[in-house]
Amino acid sequence: MLQVQPVSRSVRLNGFATCLRLEDVYWQILQHIAQANQCSVSAVLSYIDREVHLRHGGVRNFSGLVRVICVAWLRDPPSER
Template sequence: MCEIYSGAEPELFELKTRSIRIDGVVTSIRLEAIFWQLIEEIAEDAGISVAVFLTRIYHEVIARHGKVSNFASLLRVACTTWLNQGKRLVLRQAEDHSLLFD
């Protein structure tokens, strides 16, 4: 069972650091390569750049909680939430499709 996890390509969990600018301030974010790939997909699906996506999520967290305590962790959770929503959407579409043919 664990082969699907332990067999992941090392490049996917290699840490990558990117510099981004939020509100004119340059900061570095260090994430595993797979999370950068997912962030790029999320931004592309939304029709925005990665920089705009990161800035928006940063501002939303500030508006909601008043601060961002661990932005990198927040981004990892955002990625897994996005993946889970996609999974639920696929399941919902499959259920809707099966209802049509029952």
């Protein structure tokens, strides 16, 4: 049940400090994504933020987008990419 507890963390997205609230399980997945890409969780989140702004002009629910990306990453492991 601890994995479903929301956790707020301060992160820097492209140089701007913000707070992101996600369930602990998503923070764990983000850590795996960061390790697979040899970078920090903030770097992963900054990349997502930058890409969504460049491609779509932004997103209303960034935390929801992050959750979807985490699930998609689990469904399509890096070894299959």
